[in-house]
Amino acid sequence: PLMTSMLTSTAGNDVEVRMSATSVAVTVPVTSITGVTADIKPESHINVYVTYNSGETHLILENIRVLATISGNDGLSGLTLELDNDKATKVIAATNTGTIYCGLVNGDGYQYETQQ
Secondary structure (H helix, E strand, C coil): CCCHHHCCCCCCCHHHHHCCCCCEEEEEECCCCCCCCCCCCCCCEEEEEEEECCCCEEEEEEEEEEEEEEEECCEEEEEEEEECHHHHHHHHHHHHHEEEEEEEECCCCCCCCCCC
Protein backbone atom coordinates (compact mmCIF):
# COMPACT_ATOMS: atom_id res chain seq x y z
CA PRO A 1 0.00 0.00 0.00
CA LEU A 2 1.00 3.60 -0.56
CA MET A 3 2.03 5.33 2.67
CA THR A 4 2.49 9.02 3.43
CA SER A 5 6.16 8.41 4.21
CA MET A 6 6.66 7.37 0.57
CA LEU A 7 5.48 10.73 -0.76
CA THR A 8 7.54 13.85 -1.20
CA SER A 9 6.48 17.47 -1.30
CA THR A 10 9.23 18.41 -3.74
CA ALA A 11 9.38 17.80 -7.45
CA GLY A 12 11.34 19.03 -10.41
CA ASN A 13 14.65 20.79 -10.39
CA ASP A 14 16.02 23.31 -7.90
CA VAL A 15 14.50 26.30 -9.71
CA GLU A 16 11.08 24.72 -10.18
CA VAL A 17 10.80 23.85 -6.50
CA ARG A 18 11.23 27.51 -5.47
CA MET A 19 8.66 28.90 -7.94
CA SER A 20 5.08 29.77 -7.13
CA ALA A 21 2.48 27.59 -8.84
CA THR A 22 1.40 30.34 -11.25
CA SER A 23 4.87 31.47 -12.34
CA VAL A 24 7.09 30.74 -15.28
CA ALA A 25 10.88 30.87 -15.28
CA VAL A 26 12.44 32.92 -18.07
CA THR A 27 16.17 33.35 -18.58
CA VAL A 28 17.45 36.65 -19.96
CA PRO A 29 20.94 37.28 -21.30
CA VAL A 30 23.01 39.69 -19.21
CA THR A 31 26.64 40.41 -18.44
CA SER A 32 28.37 41.27 -15.19
CA ILE A 33 27.70 44.92 -16.13
CA THR A 34 24.11 44.75 -17.44
CA GLY A 35 23.16 42.23 -14.74
CA VAL A 36 24.19 44.65 -11.93
CA THR A 37 27.05 42.56 -10.56
CA ALA A 38 28.74 39.23 -11.10
CA ASP A 39 27.87 38.46 -7.48
CA ILE A 40 24.08 38.63 -7.90
CA LYS A 41 22.47 35.62 -6.22
CA PRO A 42 19.23 33.65 -6.45
CA GLU A 43 16.51 35.27 -4.32
CA SER A 44 17.78 38.77 -5.16
CA HIS A 45 15.16 41.21 -6.46
CA ILE A 46 15.73 43.41 -9.50
CA ASN A 47 14.12 46.00 -11.72
CA VAL A 48 14.40 45.22 -15.43
CA TYR A 49 15.12 47.95 -17.97
CA VAL A 50 15.45 47.78 -21.73
CA THR A 51 17.59 50.09 -23.85
CA TYR A 52 16.59 50.16 -27.51
CA ASN A 53 18.92 50.87 -30.43
CA SER A 54 17.40 54.37 -30.58
CA GLY A 55 18.97 55.04 -27.17
CA GLU A 56 15.67 55.11 -25.27
CA THR A 57 15.61 53.25 -21.96
CA HIS A 58 12.43 52.10 -20.23
CA LEU A 59 11.67 50.45 -16.91
CA ILE A 60 9.63 47.38 -17.87
CA LEU A 61 9.46 45.25 -14.70
CA GLU A 62 9.84 46.01 -11.00
CA ASN A 63 10.84 43.98 -7.96
CA ILE A 64 11.35 40.71 -9.87
CA ARG A 65 12.77 37.69 -8.05
CA VAL A 66 15.92 36.06 -9.45
CA LEU A 67 15.59 32.28 -9.38
CA ALA A 68 19.02 31.36 -10.75
CA THR A 69 22.16 32.82 -12.25
CA ILE A 70 24.10 31.46 -15.20
CA SER A 71 27.82 31.98 -15.53
CA GLY A 72 30.22 31.18 -18.32
CA ASN A 73 33.91 31.70 -18.99
CA ASP A 74 33.38 35.47 -19.13
CA GLY A 75 31.36 35.65 -15.90
CA LEU A 76 27.64 36.25 -15.57
CA SER A 77 25.76 35.43 -18.77
CA GLY A 78 22.12 35.06 -17.74
CA LEU A 79 19.51 35.48 -15.02
CA THR A 80 16.49 33.25 -14.62
CA LEU A 81 13.55 35.31 -13.42
CA GLU A 82 10.24 34.34 -11.82
CA LEU A 83 7.47 35.94 -13.89
CA ASP A 84 3.81 35.62 -14.77
CA ASN A 85 2.90 35.04 -18.43
CA ASP A 86 2.31 38.74 -19.21
CA LYS A 87 5.66 39.77 -17.74
CA ALA A 88 7.40 36.87 -19.47
CA THR A 89 6.05 38.01 -22.84
CA LYS A 90 7.16 41.59 -22.11
CA VAL A 91 10.73 40.62 -21.16
CA ILE A 92 11.12 38.21 -24.09
CA ALA A 93 10.02 40.92 -26.53
CA ALA A 94 12.42 43.39 -24.90
CA THR A 95 15.28 40.90 -25.18
CA ASN A 96 14.63 40.60 -28.91
CA THR A 97 14.45 44.36 -29.53
CA GLY A 98 17.00 45.85 -27.13
CA THR A 99 19.53 45.28 -24.38
CA ILE A 100 18.34 44.22 -20.92
CA TYR A 101 19.77 45.99 -17.88
CA CYS A 102 19.01 45.14 -14.26
CA GLY A 103 18.85 47.27 -11.15
CA LEU A 104 19.24 45.58 -7.78
CA VAL A 105 16.46 46.49 -5.31
CA ASN A 106 15.57 45.63 -1.74
CA GLY A 107 12.72 43.17 -2.28
CA ASP A 108 11.29 43.73 1.19
CA GLY A 109 11.06 47.50 1.14
CA TYR A 110 10.92 48.40 -2.54
CA GLN A 111 8.43 51.14 -3.47
CA TYR A 112 6.92 50.68 -6.94
CA GLU A 113 7.38 53.54 -9.40
CA THR A 114 4.90 52.35 -12.04
CA GLN A 115 1.39 50.98 -11.77
CA GLN A 116 1.28 47.24 -11.27
